[in-house]
Amino acid sequence: MLREERHQAILERLQLHGKVIATELSQILSVSEDTVRRDLREMDSLGLLHRVHGGALPKSPSAAHFEDRQRDSVESKEKLAEAAISLVRNGQVILMDGSTSTLRVAERLPHHLMATVITNSPPIAVALAAHPKIDVVMLGGQLHKNSLVNIGAATVEALSKIRADLCFLGVCSIHPEIGISVPYLEETYVKKQMIEASSEIVALATADKLGTASSFIVAPTHALTYLITDHEVPDETLQPYRQLGISILRG
Known part of the structure; x- marks a missing residue:
């Protein structure tokens, strides 16, 4: 699965469940946990989600002016x-x-x-x-x-x-x-x-x-x-x- 496809799958699961867990994503996406953590770091830096210990939560909408x-x-x-x-x-x-x-x-x-x-x-x-x-x-x-x-x-x-x-x-x-x-x-x-x-x-x-x-x-x-x-x-x-x-x- 390509990086962009993983990111899209992570966002879809985040929207559906309200949170994502790194160990579960590793199994669902058939990649290592290191890859999942790297994806979550990248997505956090892009403002797509908020990375927390063990996974990620939806990003707050309130950082705007x-x-x-x-x-x-x-x-x-x-x-x-x-x-x-x-x-x-x-x-x-x-x-x-x-x-x-x-x-x-x-x-x-x-x-x-x-x-x-x-x-x-x-x-x-x-x-x-x-x-x-x-x-x-x-x-x-x-x-x-x-x-x-x-x-x-x-x-x-x-x-x-x-x-x-x-x-x-x-x-x-x-x-x-x-x-x-x-x-x-x-x-x-x-x-x-x-x-x-x-x-x-x-x-x-x-x-x-x-x-x-x-x-x-x-x-x-x-x-x-x-x-x-x-x-x-x-x-x-x-x-x-x-x-x-x-x-x-x-x-």
């Missing part, structure tokens, strides 16, 4: 945001991490809501500037231009002095075994501190983020309190998350 992600899965993100609003209460201190999904939540917060929103996302702060009853606290730091969030030691230090009731976490990738992961190392430190600073953690994840992995681990998946995802995601896909004690909401 913020403005490009704004145009993706627009209807799905709006539905997730509507489901997220049900978790918000008057008087809460709410941490909002930067993502296109959490921005949708900010844009839909009810005008009667009285709360404090703390965010490292300039787009979210701007979206809430005209809200009549929400106090907005903007976390400083260095602007990560690709994700449009503030990061760095100043951001983490500010978060260490906060105790929030609820955190809407931006999620690039989530896998029940691998955990919550992101493509940029600098973002992990801020997200970790947001999780530590909050009583309840909410992740909004469109279907294409489930079962995927990025390069840097933020936290184990069971750190989440709620996972909000698309209505059409099959129950069998969500069952591993439920087994971790996570409450599932559908948009």
